[in-house]
Amino acid sequence: MLAIFLVYTAIAGGTPQLRPSQLAGRTDEVSLVGKAVGPVTGDARRAGLRFRLRDVKGTAWVRVVYRGTVPDMFRAGRDVSLKGRLRGDTFVGIPGTLVTKCPSKYTAKKAS
Amino acid sequence: MPELGRAALIVCLGLAVYGVAAGTAGPWSRRRRLAESAENAILASFGATVVAAVVLLAALVRKDFSFVYVWEHTSVELPRSYTLSSFWGGQEGSLLLWLLILTGFSSVAVLLARRSARSLLAWTVPVLAGVIGFFSFMLVLVSSPFATQRAPAEGLGLNPSLQNPYMLAHPPMLYLGFVGLTIPFAFAMGALLARRSDELWIVVTRRWTLVAWAFLGFGQLLGAHWAYVEVGWGGYFAWDPVENAALMPWLAATAFLHSVMIQEKRGMLKIWNVLLVIGAFALALFGTFLTRSGILSSIHSFPESTIGPWFLGFIGVVVLASTALVLSRLPLLRARTRLESPISREASFLYNNLLLVAFCLTILWGVAYPILTEAVRGEPITVGPPYYNFFLKAFGLPLLLLMGIGPLIAWRRASLRGLGRTFAWPLAVAVGSGGALLALGAGSSILGLVGYTFCAFVLASIGFEFARGTQARRALAGGSWVLAFAQLVGRNRRRYGGYVVHAAIVLLAIGVIGSSAYDTTGEQRLRPGQSLAVGGYTLTYRGTTSERGANAVELRALVDVERNGEHLGVMRPGKNEYIAEQQVSNEAAIRPDRLNGEDLFLIAEQLRPGGPVFLKVLVKPLVNLIWVAGFVFLAGSLIALWPDAREQRRLAVRYGRAEALSRA
Numbered sequence: 001m002l003a004i005f006l007v008y009t010a011i012a013g014g015t016p017q018l019r020p021s022q023l024a025g026r027t028d029e030v031s032l033v034g035k036a037v038g039p040v041t042g043d044a045r046r047a048g049l050r051f052r053l054r055d056v057k058g059t060a061w062v063r064v065v066y067r068g069t070v071p072d073m074f075r076a077g078r079d080v081s082l083k084g085r086l087r088g089d090t091f092v093g094i095p096g097t098l099v100t101k102c103p104s105k106y107t108a109k110k111a112s
Numbered sequence: 113m114p115e116l117g118r119a120a121l122i123v124c125l126g127l128a129v130y131g132v133a134a135g136t137a138g139p140w141s142r143r144r145r146l147a148e149s150a151e152n153a154i155l156a157s158f159g160a161t162v163v164a165a166v167v168l169l170a171a172l173v174r175k176d177f178s179f180v181y182v183w184e185h186t187s188v189e190l191p192r193s194y195t196l197s198s199f200w201g202g203q204e205g206s207l208l209l210w211l212l213i214l215t216g217f218s219s220v221a222v223l224l225a226r227r228s229a230r231s232l233l234a235w236t237v238p239v240l241a242g243v244i245g246f247f248s249f250m251l252v253l254v255s256s257p258f259a260t261q262r263a264p265a266e267g268l269g270l271n272p273s274l275q276n277p278y279m280l281a282h283p284p285m286l287y288l289g290f291v292g293l294t295i296p297f298a299f300a301m302g303a304l305l306a307r308r309s310d311e312l313w314i315v316v317t318r319r320w321t322l323v324a325w326a327f328l329g330f331g332q333l334l335g336a337h338w339a340y341v342e343v344g345w346g347g348y349f350a351w352d353p354v355e356n357a358a359l360m361p362w363l364a365a366t367a368f369l370h371s372v373m374i375q376e377k378r379g380m381l382k383i384w385n386v387l388l389v390i391g392a393f394a395l396a397l398f399g400t401f402l403t404r405s406g407i408l409s410s411i412h413s414f415p416e417s418t419i420g421p422w423f424l425g426f427i428g429v430v431v432l433a434s435t436a437l438v439l440s441r442l443p444l445l446r447a448r449t450r451l452e453s454p455i456s457r458e459a460s461f462l463y464n465n466l467l468l469v470a471f472c473l474t475i476l477w478g479v480a481y482p483i484l485t486e487a488v489r490g491e492p493i494t495v496g497p498p499y500y501n502f503f504l505k506a507f508g509l510p511l512l513l514l515m516g517i518g519p520l521i522a523w524r525r526a527s528l529r530g531l532g533r534t535f536a537w538p539l540a541v542a543v544g545s546g547g548a549l550l551a552l553g554a555g556s557s558i559l560g561l562v563g564y565t566f567c568a569f570v571l572a573s574i575g576f577e578f579a580r581g582t583q584a585r586r587a588l589a590g591g592s593w594v595l596a597f598a599q600l601v602g603r604n605r606r607r608y609g610g611y612v613v614h615a616a617i618v619l620l621a622i623g624v625i626g627s628s629a630y631d632t633t634g635e636q637r638l639r640p641g642q643s644l645a646v647g648g649y650t651l652t653y654r655g656t657t658s659e660r661g662a663n664a665v666e667l668r669a670l671v672d673v674e675r676n677g678e679h680l681g682v683m684r685p686g687k688n689e690y691i692a693e694q695q696v697s698n699e700a701a702i703r704p705d706r707l708n709g710e711d712l713f714l715i716a717e718q719l720r721p722g723g724p725v726f727l728k729v730l731v732k733p734l735v736n737l738i739w740v741a742g743f744v745f746l747a748g749s750l751i752a753l754w755p756d757a758r759e760q761r762r763l764a765v766r767y768g769r770a771e772a773l774s775r776a
Contacts, residue, residue, distance in 0.1 A: 014481065014485070014493040014494060014495050014499075015493065015494050015495075015496065016491050016492070016493050016494075017482060017491070017492040017493065017494050018491065022491070031494055043718075044718075045637060045717065045718055045726045069345070069715075069717065069728070070717070072687070072695070072696050072697050072698045073695065073696075
């Protein structure tokens with residue numbers, strides 16, 4: 001019984017987690033995971049922060065606009081996730097859902 | 113030097129393998145010397161691990177960048193005190209810390225049990241050695257902290273979030289908790305392997321379970337406080353997979369601590385208890401796996417690494433082998449008595465256990481859901497805080513209520529008239545408090561009001577229990593009230609320590625409900641001179657200051673705080689720019705009000721020297737009770753843990769009997 005209850009709630013309350021390459025044609029609310037690609041422009045507290053999100057392992061990408069709190073670690077090159085919906089060719093984020101994953105221990109710097 | 117570290121770990125692995133082999137062969141062939149040599153192998157493995165840990169620590173202190181690990185986790189500018197956090201700032205060091213605590217705990221457990229529970233130790237040793245073997249294997253062959261390179265001039269630095277006193281204490285505390293759960297698991301398995309049906313393993317490991325559980329609980333609260341003060345988003349718990357990873361074994365251990373009392377007193381729930389201790393240990397391993405494998409998307413995620421499959425394999429072996437062992441020993445685990453009434457102390461413990469385990473499984477389901485849905489539907493689906501919060505209320509509120517009922521209800525069978533007598537006062541207090549809170553405006557959140565009424569009920573029943581006990585004690589022994597109270601607690605440390613812990617959980621509940629159901633927030637862009645009013649406070653932005661700290665540039669907004677026309681001071685939210693790490697960290701400003709436990713929490717976003725600021729304001733009533741609860745929790749755990757000469761004598765008699773039985 002517990003299992004049925006759990007399945008029910010999880011389906012009712014869950015959010016699909018997608019990569020930019022899987023986004024085409026989706027209009028429901030999803031959680032998008034990818035690598036932020038610059039240039040990062042705009043203002044998260046006015047018209048919105050604009051950047052692109054690319055598959056962590058891949059080349060497909062999507063334009064993103066986001067308003068709301070931006071985490072400390074956010075910058076181009078970081079792995080991030082945010083919730084939102086695709087509107088036209090731009091993924092519109094929901095305020096407060098942008099999360100930066102802990103940097104992979106500065107592996108990016110190792111390369112430079 | 114790195115060679116010494118590597119050699120020490122290889123020695124440790126060798127000793128563990130020997131411990132498993134000799135520890136199995138010894139009791140099998142009844143060769144006592146062989147079994148003792150396996151015990152000694154465990155003691156020696158601690159020595160070897162200490163050598164490896166000292167080598168790594170020395171390299172960290174010297175900032176010897178020829179160690180890859182040191183280079184990855186320190187920098188020249190990193191303050192010396194935080195080089196200690198670097199020890200567990202990365203995967204290899206964390207595993208080494210785990211092994212260090214594991215071998216240390218195992219050695220102490222072996223030494224203590226040699227004196228008090230010799231007959232139980234024989235089959236426990238190979239289980240301990242097996243777990244030690246797994247971790248030393250990982251450190252020797254999969255994830256070595258002693259990899260070397262040609263030393264670069266500068267290190268990569270430590271993640272700024274870890275450059276903080278909390279991170280000196282929080283991770284080791286969680287490890288002490290995770291690893292501590294190994295000891296009751298090993299003794300339970302040892303008892304089953306030796307075909308014992310008595311409760312000796314529970315008696316021997318009671319304090320180990322309590323210690324592990326207390327560290328895990330306090331460690332999580334420390335982590336919550338760190339998140340609140342340092343991460344600065346205004347919350348303290350976010351149901352992130354890594355946070356859940358620590359919560360699940362704690363819930364399982366909490367259930368276990370309660371249900372073993374039923375087995376001790378009434379000889380019931382034997383299978384359940386063994387399953388709980390297996391579950392708690394497996395969840396502790398699962399927690400490490402979640403944190404370290406990078407399988408789930410978490411803000412805490414560490415780099416994706418190669419240790420995931422190994423951990424999963426080990427968890428599989430642990431669960432399968434121990435379940436098979438339980439199944440093969442089922443006849444030994446038959447209950448001595450049955451539940452007599454659904455209204456009794458043991459029944460209320462059973463309900464508590466079902467709720468705790470159900471909540472734990474709910475969290476496990478939520479954590480595993482993305483993995484399961486990806487396997488089934490090809491697309492991971494995550495469940496967020498609403499899912500967990502729903503079940504926190506659904507299971508947490510009844511648990512809270514049970515905390516007020518369970519301790520007062522009679523064993524075996526409670527009569528309705530007895531119940532009426534026992535609960536008349538606590539019920540009156542609860543209804544009175546509920547009414548008063550409603551009049552004060554707490555009706556804005558119905559669940560909050562229900563929660564607070566339950567809290568009043570539990571506090572009242574704990575208070576009456578203390579009062580009644582003190583009165584009875586004084587009637588018996590005379591003397592002052594204070595003396596009677598001290599004697600009462602001193603003579604029943606487990607029971608009254610437990611009540612103090614219950615009081616801590618109530619404080620925690622009051623704080624959580626206050627800060628989540630009754631909080632106020634506001635946010636606005638402010639130019640210097642402009643003000644914002646939130647929750648009775650008026651905040652005026654005055655401008656910025658900038659200072660060069662030890663390894664960061666510290667930029668702060670100056671905000672004047674007023675309430676009811678009274679100037680309360682200047683708060684300084686802002687951000688630190690770490691130079692070596694090239695990272696920015698948000699520094700929230702918090703003003704606690706000691707009178708009402710409320711916090712004023714300020715976050716300054718988009719701050720530039722002299723420019724405008726986007727100010728976020730959170731007013732969080734009673735949030736400080738959460739941190740007070742941590743200390744009350746610790747005090748209660750210490751009371752319950754404190755050695756008790758009377759209890760020791762009682763146990764000595766029981767041990768004697770158990771030993772005699774096992775020889776017969």
